[in-house]
Amino acid sequence: MKYLFKEKKYIILFATISCFLWGSAFPSLRAIFQSMSLESSDFNSKVLLAGYRFFIASIIVFLLSKFIFNISLKINKKEIIKLSLLGILHTSLMYFFFYNGYANVDGMKAPILAVAGNFFVVIFAHFIFKNDTLDKKKVIGLSFGFIGIIIVNWSKGFSFTFSLTGEGFMIFSALLNAISTIIVKIFSKKMHPLVITSYQLFFGSIAMIIYGLFTSGITSLKFDFQSSALLLYTSLISAIAFSIWFTLLKYNRAGMISIFKFMIPIFGSVLTAIIFPEENFSLSILLGLLFVSAGIISISYKGSFNSEEV
Numbered sequence: 001m002k003y004l005f006k007e008k009k010y011i012i013l014f015a016t017i018s019c020f021l022w023g024s025a026f027p028s029l030r031a032i033f034q035s036m037s038l039e040s041s042d043f044n045s046k047v048l049l050a051g052y053r054f055f056i057a058s059i060i061v062f063l064l065s066k067f068i069f070n071i072s073l074k075i076n077k078k079e080i081i082k083l084s085l086l087g088i089l090h091t092s093l094m095y096f097f098f099y100n101g102y103a104n105v106d107g108m109k110a111p112i113l114a115v116a117g118n119f120f121v122v123i124f125a126h127f128i129f130k131n132d133t134l135d136k137k138k139v140i141g142l143s144f145g146f147i148g149i150i151i152v153n154w155s156k157g158f159s160f161t162f163s164l165t166g167e168g169f170m171i172f173s174a175l176l177n178a179i180s181t182i183i184v185k186i187f188s189k190k191m192h193p194l195v196i197t198s199y200q201l202f203f204g205s206i207a208m209i210i211y212g213l214f215t216s217g218i219t220s221l222k223f224d225f226q227s228s229a230l231l232l233y234t235s236l237i238s239a240i241a242f243s244i245w246f247t248l249l250k251y252n253r254a255g256m257i258s259i260f261k262f263m264i265p266i267f268g269s270v271l272t273a274i275i276f277p278e279e280n281f282s283l284s285i286l287l288g289l290l291f292v293s294a295g296i297i298s299i300s301y302k303g304s305f306n307s308e309e310v
Contacts, residue, residue, distance in 0.1 A: 002251055005247050005248055005250075005251045005252070006251050006252065011248065011252065011257070012260075014244045014247075014248060015244075015245075015248060015257060015260035015263075016260065016263065017240075017241075017244060018240075018241040018244045018245045018248075018260075019260055019261060019263035019264045019267060020263070020267050021237045021240060021241040022237065022241050022264050022267075022268070023111065023263065023264050023265070023266070023267025023268040023270075023271055024237065024267065024268075024271055025234055025237050025268075026102070026110055026111050026114075026268040026269075026271065026272055027268075027271045027272045027274075027275040027276060028230055028233060028234050028237070029099070029102060029234065030102075030272065030275075030276060031226075031230055031275070032049070032227055032230040032231065032234070033046075033103060035224070035226045035227040035230065036049070036221060036222060036223070036227050037222075038103070040103040040104050042216075043096075043100050044211070044212055044215035044216035044220070045212070045216045045220045045221055046099040046100055046103065047096055047099065047100075047208050047211055047212045047215075047216075048208070048209060048211075048212025048213060048216055048220060048221060049099070049212075049221055049231070050095045050096070050099050050205075050208055051205045051206070051207075051208030051209035051210075051211075051212050052205075052209065052221075052231060053205075053231055053234050053235050053238065054091050054095070054201045054204060054205035054208065054235070054238055055201075055202070055205035055206065055209060056231070056232065056235035057201050057205075057235040057236070057237075057238035057239040057242075058198050058199075058201035058202035058205055058239075059202075060235065060236065060239035061194060061197050061198035061201060061239045061242075061243055062198045062202075064194065064239070064243070065192075065194040065195065065198055069194060071192055071194055071195065072195075073195060073198065073199075075191075075195065075199065079191065080199075082187065083187075083196065083199040083200050083203060084199075084203040086180065086183055086184070086187070086196070086200045086203075086204075087199065087200040087201065087202065087203030087204030087205075087207070088203065088204055088207055089176060089179065089180055089183070089204075090176070090177070090180035090183075090184075090200055090204060091200060091201055091203075091204020091205060091207075091208070092204045092205075092207045092208050092211075093176055094173050094176040094177055094180065095173070095204075095208070096208070097169040097170070097172045097173035097176065098114070098169070098170065098173040100165065100169050101113075101165065101166055101167070101168070101169025101170035101171075101172075101173055102170065104163060104165050104166035104169070105163075105166040105167055105170060109167075109285065109288075110170060110268070111264060111265040111267075111268025111269050111272070112148065112265040112268075112269070112285070112288050112289055112292050113167060113170040113171060113174065114170060114173070114174055114264065114265070114268070115174070115261055115262070115264055115265050115292055115296065116145070116146075116170075116171050116174035116175075117173075117174035117175065117176075117177035117178040117181070118145070118178075118258055118261050118295075118296050119141075119142050119145045119146065119178075119295065119296075120174060120175050120177075120178030120179075121178040121181050121182065121254065121258065122134070122138055122141070122142060123142070124178060124179065124182050125182065125254065128182060137298055138298075140298055141294075141295045141296065141297070141298030142295065143295070144291050144292070144294045144295030144298060145291065145292050145295030145296065146295075147291050147295075148287070148288040148289070148290070148291025148292035148293075148294075148295060150288075151284050151287050151288040151291060181249070181254065184196060184246055184249060185249055185254055188246060188249060188250040189250075193243065193246035193247040193249070193250050194243055194246075194247070196246055197239075197242045197243050197246050201238065201239075201242070245257075258296065261296055262292070262293040262296040262297055265289055265292055265293065266289065266293065269285065269289055
């Protein structure tokens with residue numbers, strides 16, 4: 001089956017599916033926050049909600065791995081420690097900052113800030129992978145990307161707006177995502193991507209649930225049909241999108257695959273505008289979107305879809 005993740009047409013298809021799912025998560029989270037009347041300052045309840053989401057996602061990936069793809073889920077003690085730490089980093093901490101940051105920024109701005117991690121990946125890869133050093137093209141791409149992130153923080157009248165618990169948390173979440181991407185690329189050389197996905201989601205979600213229950217209590221979240229359906233959908237997003245993306249990372253160069261991530265802010269911003277008309281699609285958002293997308297394309301494009309041999 002791995003050839004499906006190494007042929008150009010399937011790479012494009014799977015990467016687009018993942019980016020669409022991640023993009024649709026932005027309005028979905030906005031909707032679930034509103035449905036459950038979660039205040040932007042209620043950090044602990046949102047951590048508990050995220051824990052439930054990723055726990056369900058981990059169970060879905062476990063079931064897919066075992067009964068659909070017939071993949072062994074056995075891991076040794078060293079791998080348990082590695083995947084536990086990855087789960088804390090990629091699921092617990094990253095989404096702690098993402099959920100709480102997202103609740104405190106404009107819905108149109110969030111998808112663009114979230115892809116800042118793509119630029120951090122390029123910087124980190126320069127120091128970690130010998131065949132992935134910075135060049136003129138990547139420097140230009142980084143410049144475009146960071147200019148775009150700055151532009152989306154300019155409100156009407158061009159006054160710079162930034163808050164630590166809003167834009168700051170979103171950017172820190174992107175930083176953690178970049179670190180996790182490098183780790184996943186390294187781990188996938190010896191472990192199947194679905195094994196990595198399932199265990200890191202499981203360990204990370206357990207930590208979030210324990211923290212959330214201890215700090216906010218079991219009755220802090222009030223579920224109805226709408227919020228339950230949205231919770232299930234966002235869980236499916238995590239299970240499917242991460243499984244596909246980690247598999248693409250295993251069989252292809254990270255730089256080649258990351259070109260497609262420019263679609264995430266596009267899908268996220270457009271879907272948010274459709275579902276929440278009150279979210280203004282301003283000129284600064286449009287310009288920021290264009291700059292970030294141009295930056296990702298500039299950094300990632302190599303004119304080739306040749307796969308890595310693993």
